[in-house]
Amino acid sequence: MSTSESVAFDRAAVDPRWDKLFREIEMKFQKSNILQHKWYLTTLGAIIPSSQPEMTSQLYLYLLSQPMYSTQQERRALTLRFHEGIFKTLALLGVPKPAEAIISISTLEPEDNIDLPVSRESWQSGPENHTQGMEWLEKIYAQNTPGLLKLFRKHQDFANALCDISYGLYLSDRQILDDVDTELIALSAVMGQDLPRMTYWHMRGCRRVGISKDDVQMLCGCVHAVANLCGTELNRVREVQVLEEEV
Numbered sequence: 001m002s003t004s005e006s007v008a009f010d011r012a013a014v015d016p017r018w019d020k021l022f023r024e025i026e027m028k029f030q031k032s033n034i035l036q037h038k039w040y041l042t043t044l045g046a047i048i049p050s051s052q053p054e055m056t057s058q059l060y061l062y063l064l065s066q067p068m069y070s071t072q073q074e075r076r077a078l079t080l081r082f083h084e085g086i087f088k089t090l091a092l093l094g095v096p097k098p099a100e101a102i103i104s105i106s107t108l109e110p111e112d113n114i115d116l117p118v119s120r121e122s123w124q125s126g127p128e129n130h131t132q133g134m135e136w137l138e139k140i141y142a143q144n145t146p147g148l149l150k151l152f153r154k155h156q157d158f159a160n161a162l163c164d165i166s167y168g169l170y171l172s173d174r175q176i177l178d179d180v181d182t183e184l185i186a187l188s189a190v191m192g193q194d195l196p197r198m199t200y201w202h203m204r205g206c207r208r209v210g211i212s213k214d215d216v217q218m219l220c221g222c223v224h225a226v227a228n229l230c231g232t233e234l235n236r237v238r239e240v241q242v243l244e245e246e247v
Contacts, residue, residue, distance in 0.1 A: 021225060025042070025225065039222075040059060042222050043059055045188025046226035047101070047192075048098055050226060050230040053100040054103075072110070076113070080176055085177065085181075088177070092190055093193070132168055132172045133164055133168025134163055136174075140209075141201070144204075149163075184219065186205065187223075188219070191234065192234070199240050200240050203216050208247060220237070224238070
């Protein structure tokens with residue numbers, strides 16, 4: 001099959017409830033200042049921590065049914081971004097739910113996806129990785145970075161894992177997903193766990209990578225919408241607001 005050959009996927013295979021939600025989230029992004037095609041990253045980040053991470057397959061199938069992902073080349077590029085989005089949630093959720101998500105889309109992927117590039121094939125821990133992790137962490141936390149690390153002063157092993165693994169290995173790698181993409185995933189994944197402190201931190205992080213106050217609130221609404229469809233109320237993060245003087 002050539003990279004330009006078009007393959008159709010049946011949108012009717014998407015559950016009507018999810019189809020409706022995806023269209024609603026797309027429309028919210030159309031009215032925002034965030035690039036429209038990024039809508040699925042927020043949605044993906046919200047589905048994985050939900051009670052139904054396997055519904056990742058519904059999002060993937062919905063996207064495959066769109067004309068903009070009709071060729072093999074376009075689908076491979078989409079899948080790379082999908083894989084990377086799921087991979088980043090390992091730093092925020094652990095293994096089980098991201099594993100459910102990646103397994104759910106595997107049956108929809110063509111066999112030649114086994115040859116997709118591996119973004120971190122040569123990764124290794126060390127000073128260079130630590131520096132990269134700290135640079136990204138400091139971009140998200142800015143002047144709050146010393147205070148964040150002070151919280152773990154009695155738990156240096158945890159601080160090391162945060163800087164070198166969560167940020168160094170997972171979140172700071174932006175070969176496939178850029179700064180905004182990464183924070184769309186991060187905010188959705190922590191908010192989807194109903195964690196007010198972490199949600200505040202990543203709402204603030206979204207502001208620091210250039211997302212407007214109104215658009216951050218729109219993103220939060222999308223996460224709530226996904227959770228609601230899954231039958232979950234995110235009550236502890238319903239009223240989270242970022243103080244502008246902290247941005």
